[in-house]
Amino acid sequence: MGVWTQLFPPDPHFTEAQIPSLAGKVYIVTGGNSGVGRELAKILYAKGGTVYIAGRTLTKIESAIEEIITEVAAAATQTKDSTAAGQLHSLIVDLGNLSTIAPCVTAFLAKESRLDVLFNNAGVSRQPGGSVTTQGHEIHMGTNCLGPYLLTKLLLPLLTQTAQSAPQNSIRIIFASSGIIDLASPPGGLSLAELEPGKHSRDMNRNYAASKAGNWFLASEFDRRYATEGVVAVAQSPEMLRTPGWDGTPFLVRALMAPIFQPPRMGAYTGLWAGLSVDVKSGDGEKYIIPWGRWNKEPKKEHLASLRSKEDGGTSLAVEFFAYCEEMTKEFAG
Numbered sequence: 001m002g003v004w005t006q007l008f009p010p011d012p013h014f015t016e017a018q019i020p021s022l023a024g025k026v027y028i029v030t031g032g033n034s035g036v037g038r039e040l041a042k043i044l045y046a047k048g049g050t051v052y053i054a055g056r057t058l059t060k061i062e063s064a065i066e067e068i069i070t071e072v073a074a075a076a077t078q079t080k081d082s083t084a085a086g087q088l089h090s091l092i093v094d095l096g097n098l099s100t101i102a103p104c105v106t107a108f109l110a111k112e113s114r115l116d117v118l119f120n121n122a123g124v125s126r127q128p129g130g131s132v133t134t135q136g137h138e139i140h141m142g143t144n145c146l147g148p149y150l151l152t153k154l155l156l157p158l159l160t161q162t163a164q165s166a167p168q169n170s171i172r173i174i175f176a177s178s179g180i181i182d183l184a185s186p187p188g189g190l191s192l193a194e195l196e197p198g199k200h201s202r203d204m205n206r207n208y209a210a211s212k213a214g215n216w217f218l219a220s221e222f223d224r225r226y227a228t229e230g231v232v233a234v235a236q237s238p239e240m241l242r243t244p245g246w247d248g249t250p251f252l253v254r255a256l257m258a259p260i261f262q263p264p265r266m267g268a269y270t271g272l273w274a275g276l277s278v279d280v281k282s283g284d285g286e287k288y289i290i291p292w293g294r295w296n297k298e299p300k301k302e303h304l305a306s307l308r309s310k311e312d313g314g315t316s317l318a319v320e321f322f323a324y325c326e327e328m329t330k331e332f333a334g
């Protein structure tokens with residue numbers, strides 16, 4: 001049932017129609033040059049936001065920016081929408097190389113004095129067993145968790161500063177997770193033992209699912225630790241979108257899934273709800289957002305146990321994972 005409702009969600013209820021002008025607000029969308037991130041960046045920009053598309057390839061970001069500007073202008077002419085579009089900028093970061101993250105943050109801080117929402121959207125999936133990041137971490141865990149952890153940590157001073165004069169609960173960190181955590185993750189969501197060099201699993205689905213459970217754990221921990229400073233962190237699962245992220249999947253699997261694939265725009269609505277809806281608040285980090293913007297009412301008990309401390313009857317795995325991310329990234333904090 002939990003998987004079913006994620007595969008066949010009700011119609012989105014929080015779309016561009018519900019969003020006021022975002023003029024004066026600043027957003028970072030990692031991986032905003034492709035797939036669901038591109039659609040999210042487009043909506044935020046069309047509504048007047050200043051949007052930084054963070055990614056590893058400047059030419060890809062620049063052509064996405066050019067296309068988005070053209071598409072938004074064409075749509076505005078067609079619909080006679082008079083909302084002034086915002087600004088789109090590029091930001092270079094390779095989340096699979098920890099040494100690129102502090103320079104990316106320095107470049108951003110040189111240009112902006114606020115950050116409203118950090119969308120940690122970029123991610124890799126289905127990479128062959130044995131693939132590692134520049135620093136030798138399992139590639140899904142390194143790119144999807146360690147890089148975003150460090151990026152988030154380095155942007156937190158600006159996020160907390162922005163929160164001091166922003167409406168309550170409006171300053172947020174969003175992590176992209178995936179429903180695959182219910183199907184393929186190791187017991188509890190992830191295995192710290194498997195993250196040791198030489199102990200990485202060869203199963204690409206298991207590795208991807210573990211990193212996506214890690215994204216939820218990071219959201220929960222950032223939310224818990226920064227609630228008193230006015231920053232909200234949550235995880236959301238965009239789910240079953242026909243994006244380049246599926247390109248590495250065998251043709252037959254993609255063909256079988258074709259009838260349930262949705263356009264990436266639908267996934268952007270899930271992120272939009274996570275990032276902008278007033279229904280999301282501090283203390284929600286333990287919850288989990290599913291398509292197209294609602295709470296998962298049936299999380300697995302083993303995942304909830306990982307999110308809770310031993311004192312609260314859980315296993316403290318999320319706390320241990322947060323400490324692991326800190327340990328693995330601290331020498332790259334600048």
Ligand SMILES: NC(=O)c1ccc[n+]([C@@H]2O[C@H](COP(=O)([O-])OP(=O)(O)OC[C@H]3O[C@@H](n4cnc5c(N)ncnc54)[C@H](OP(=O)(O)O)[C@@H]3O)[C@@H](O)[C@H]2O)c1
Pocket residue numbers: 030031032033034035036037054055056057060093094095096097121122123124125143176177178179237238239240241242243244245246
């Ligand atoms: N599509 C789905 O059905 C689905 C389902 C569940 C969860 N998700 C999650 O949604 C997020 C977006 O996925 P998508 O389907 O839109 O995938 P996508 O189209 O493949 O986009 C992924 C983005 O991440 C960027 N990226 C990958 N590795 C990077 C790195 N080392 N440094 C910086 N950027 C990097 C990619 O940049 P390049 O273009 O340079 O490669 C691209 O912009 C992911 O976190 C994914 O796990 C997607």
